[in-house]
Amino acid sequence: MSLENTPFWEVIRSSFSAAIWKEVGPAVWDTVYMTVVSSIIMFIIGLAFGIILIWTDKGGIRATPIINGPFGWFINILRSLPQMIMIIIMIPVARSIFGQSYGTNPCIVAIAASCIPMYARMVESSLLEVEKGKIDAARSLGSTDLDIVFRVWIPEAIPSLIRGFTVTVIGIISMTALAGMFGAGGIGDIAVRYGYQRFQHDKLLACIYVLIVIVQLTQSAGNLLSDHVRKKRGLM
Amino acid sequence: MGDYIEIHDLNKTFQTRSGPLQVLNGIDLSVQKGEIFGIIGFSGAGKSTLARCVNGLEKPDQGRILVDGKDVTSLSKKQMREERRHIGMVFQNFNLFESKTVYENIAYSLRIRHEKKDLLDQKVKEVAELVGLSEKLSSYPGGLSGGQKQRVGIARALIGEPDVLISDEATSALDPQTTLQILDLLKSINKEKGITILMITHELDAIKYSCDRMAVLEGGKIIEQGKVVDIFHNPHSRTGELFTKVFFQFQNDEFQSGAGI
Numbered sequence: 001m002s003l004e005n006t007p008f009w010e011v012i013r014s015s016f017s018a019a020i021w022k023e024v025g026p027a028v029w030d031t032v033y034m035t036v037v038s039s040i041i042m043f044i045i046g047l048a049f050g051i052i053l054i055w056t057d058k059g060g061i062r063a064t065p066i067i068n069g070p071f072g073w074f075i076n077i078l079r080s081l082p083q084m085i086m087i088i089i090m091i092p093v094a095r096s097i098f099g100q101s102y103g104t105n106p107c108i109v110a111i112a113a114s115c116i117p118m119y120a121r122m123v124e125s126s127l128l129e130v131e132k133g134k135i136d137a138a139r140s141l142g143s144t145d146l147d148i149v150f151r152v153w154i155p156e157a158i159p160s161l162i163r164g165f166t167v168t169v170i171g172i173i174s175m176t177a178l179a180g181m182f183g184a185g186g187i188g189d190i191a192v193r194y195g196y197q198r199f200q201h202d203k204l205l206a207c208i209y210v211l212i213v214i215v216q217l218t219q220s221a222g223n224l225l226s227d228h229v230r231k232k233r234g235l236m
Numbered sequence: 237m238g239d240y241i242e243i244h245d246l247n248k249t250f251q252t253r254s255g256p257l258q259v260l261n262g263i264d265l266s267v268q269k270g271e272i273f274g275i276i277g278f279s280g281a282g283k284s285t286l287a288r289c290v291n292g293l294e295k296p297d298q299g300r301i302l303v304d305g306k307d308v309t310s311l312s313k314k315q316m317r318e319e320r321r322h323i324g325m326v327f328q329n330f331n332l333f334e335s336k337t338v339y340e341n342i343a344y345s346l347r348i349r350h351e352k353k354d355l356l357d358q359k360v361k362e363v364a365e366l367v368g369l370s371e372k373l374s375s376y377p378g379g380l381s382g383g384q385k386q387r388v389g390i391a392r393a394l395i396g397e398p399d400v401l402i403s404d405e406a407t408s409a410l411d412p413q414t415t416l417q418i419l420d421l422l423k424s425i426n427k428e429k430g431i432t433i434l435m436i437t438h439e440l441d442a443i444k445y446s447c448d449r450m451a452v453l454e455g456g457k458i459i460e461q462g463k464v465v466d467i468f469h470n471p472h473s474r475t476g477e478l479f480t481k482v483f484f485q486f487q488n489d490e491f492q493s494g495a496g497i
Contacts, residue, residue, distance in 0.1 A: 137331035140291050141345040141392065142320040151348065155335035233334050234378025 002199040015205035031186035041112040050123025078117040086114040102183030122164035166222025240269035246299035261456035272433040274443035277453030324393030328405035330385040332377040339373040383414035
């Protein structure tokens with residue numbers, strides 16, 4: 001049903017019809033699957049990268065500009081690639097891992113590669129917010145470098161890390177839609193194939209509803225969790 | 237009682253954007269075992285840097301710091317970690333771990349040494365009792381008052397059973413009544429446990445109340461040291477003179493309806 005030949009209200013009514021959702025429903029699952037798996041990969045590698053950045057930083061555990069400099073450059077280079085170009089670049093990588101360059105799993109590689117550097121920078125800035133005095137205190141109590149990072153630095157930054165994670169997960173959701181153009185399936189795929197190429201605007205609307213709901217849920221969950229931690233700690 | 241902390245010709249220069257800044261300029265100091273020694277100075281005199289050098293948080297460019305006969309400036313990283321067990325530190329901003337309960341804050345230095353659970357539990361409760369925090373063990377520092385926070389800070393430093401406690405402006409962020417309570421606590425710790433306390437502050441009141449001997453720090457140098465009574469009544473240095481003048485002015489002046497300050 002297209003807006004070109006159907007009244008607006010008709011299209012909206014149709015966008016809630018069972019026939020539409022029979023097609024959109026499985027795509028929702030694909031999008032959620034891609035988002036969750038990419039987020040997990042991004043969380044683990046991004047956190048590790050962020051720790052490397054802060055460990056070698058001037059104000060970090062051990063100032064090592066020889067690592068921090070090139071590593072920072074590497075992350076900046078990855079960050080300067082637009083997501084679409086990252087997907088194209090990752091096609092051969094995905095093919096070498098999965099034997100094919102389309103479908104949800106191969107696209108997860110591209111999504112993670114694009115979001116890891118962003119999350120690494122978020123982790124870095126969250127950790128930099130922790131007062132230096134706490135690190136001094138931990139040191140004065142005889143902590144090793146690992147104690148400082150894992151017992152003090154990261155736990156102290158948790159509310160801020162959660163908020164940063166929420167922002168990047170929403171970034172991932174928007175990227176799954178883009179990946180739909182490159183054969184990833186999911187909501188983006190439906191929106192492009194039906195909404196853009198065939199003018200089926202009812203399906204496009206359904207995709208928009210889904211994206212709005214997923215993003216809202218993600219943001220609310222992030223806020224709730226972060227506030228819960230801060231409340232527990234008596235900080236709000 | 238012999239010298240417990242000996243500092244010889246300590247120098248420290250920081251590289252700042254506007255060139256090198258010499259913060260410590262040949263400090264010589266000796267603190268005896270079991271005393272409360274005060275170090276006073278204006279902001280920027282180098283007090284905190286001196287404290288951080290004794291604790292190994294800062295490495296001096298030159299000079300020696302002997303704590304119980306051991307030169308802490310020449311220790312390796314690992315040895316320094318061991319040595320810190322004997323040197324507790326209390327901070328102006330408390331620097332408590334907000335992610336941990338009061339219990340876990342106090343237990344921290346035993347946790348990182350993987351101390352046995354029941355021994356850890358017993359020690360935490362003992363120290364909490366000493367600083368008067370037994371009721372607050374399951375709270376988070378975020379919900380405590382300033383005085384309570386500093387008690388956690390003191391307990392956290394005490395649980396490793398240190399021989400020296402460095403108090404870096406520990407009472408400067410507290411109101412007068414709380415300051416007095418914390419000073420009383422430090423005094424009783426000094427008396428009961430025989431812990432030497434190095435009290436770094438800009439509050440002459442705090443020193444007068446709790447210290448036996450004191451030193452005046454100005455421009456990165458110790459310009460005067462001796463018994464607190466002597467310095468109060470006969471200050472030779474400019475800072476000492478200024479401090480006591482301000483001190484007596486605060487004490488003695490008539491009520492001035494705010495016109496005086």
